Amino acid sequence: xxxxxxxxxxxxxxxxxxxTLQCAQDMNHExxxxxxxxxxxxxxLIHYSVGAGITDQGEVPNGYNVSRSTxxxxxxxxxxxxxxxxxxxxxxxxxxxGLNQPQHFGDGTRLSIL
Amino acid sequence: xxxxxxxxxxQHVQEGEDFTTYCxxxxxxxxxxxxxxxxxxxxxxxxxLVKSGEVKKQKRLTFQFGEAKKNSSLHITATxxxxxxxxxxxxxxxxxxxxxxxxxxxxxxxx
Numbered sequence: 001x002x003x004x005x006x007x008x009x010x011x012x013x014x015x016x017x018x019x020t021l022q023c024a025q026d027m028n029h030e031x032x033x034x035x036x037x038x039x040x041x042x043x044x045l046i047h048y049s050v051g052a053g054i055t056d057q058g059e060v061p062n063g064y065n066v067s068r069s070t071x072x073x074x075x076x077x078x079x080x081x082x083x084x085x086x087x088x089x090x091x092x093x094x095x096x097x098g099l100n101q102p103q104h105f106g107d108g109t110r111l112s113i114l
Numbered sequence: 115x116x117x118x119x120x121x122x123x124x125q126h127v128q129e130g131e132d133f134t135t136y137c138x139x140x141x142x143x144x145x146x147x148x149x150x151x152x153x154x155x156x157x158x159x160x161x162x163l164v165k166s167g168e169v170k171k172q173k174r175l176t177f178q179f180g181e182a183k184k185n186s187s188l189h190i191t192a193t194x195x196x197x198x199x200x201x202x203x204x205x206x207x208x209x210x211x212x213x214x215x216x217x218x219x220x221x222x223x224x225x
Contacts, residue, residue, distance in 0.1 A: 042217035090156060099145055099206035099213045102159035
C-alpha cells in the first residue's frame with residue numbers, strides 16, 4: 001500500500017494563478033482532510049470530508065475549494081493564489097471521522113506564492 | 115471552537131536530559147493522540163490515550179492522560195538526537211468529531 005500520496009511535492013506560483021494539489025489514498029479510508037502548516041501555528045484544518053460526495057469547511061477555508069467524487073481522491077484547489085497561502089500543505093486520512101483511529105499523513109506539498 | 119494549548123513551543127536540551135511537553139484543554143476530552151514530525155517530514159502517529167489517568171510507555175517515551183481528561187503529557191527520558199522533531203497532540207472533545215491539533219513543541223537536542 002502506498003498510503004497517502006500527495007502531488008506535487010514542491011510548487012512555486014505567481015499571485016493570481018490557480019492550481020490543484022492532489023491527494024490520493026489507497027486504504028479505503030472514509031475520512032480525509034487538508035491542513036496547512038505555518039511556523040509556530042501548528043496544523044490548521046482547511047477542509048475535510050467524511051465520505052464521497054460530502055465535504056465541509058475547517059478552521060481556515062477561505063481561498064480554497066475541495067471536492068470528493070471518489071473515496072480515494074480529495075483534491076484541494078487554490079482559486080487565485082495569494083502570498084498568504086505560502087505554506088506546507090498536508091493531506092491526511094483515517095478510516096472514520098473522529099479520533100478513534102490514527103490519522104495517516106501524506107509527505108506534504110511545499111507551496112510558495114510569489 | 116475547542117482550543118488545545120500545547121507548551122512549551124520550543125525546548126532545547128542537551129543529549130541525555132529529559133524532555134516534557136504538555137497539552138491542556140479547558141473542556142473535557144474524549145481522547146487524545148500524539149504525533150511526531152521529524153524536520154522536513156510529515157506527522158506520524160505515536161499513541162492514543164482514552165481512559166482517565168491512563169499512562170502508556172513506548173521505550174523512553176511516557177504518555178499520560180490527566181484524571182479529569184483535560185490535559186496530557188509526553189515525557190522523554192534521556193533524550194537522543196533521534197528524538198529531534200516537533201511533537202503534536204490532537205484532541206477531540208465530546209460532541210465534536212473533528213480533531214484539533216495543538217501548535218506543537220519543537221524539541222532540539224544538542225549533542
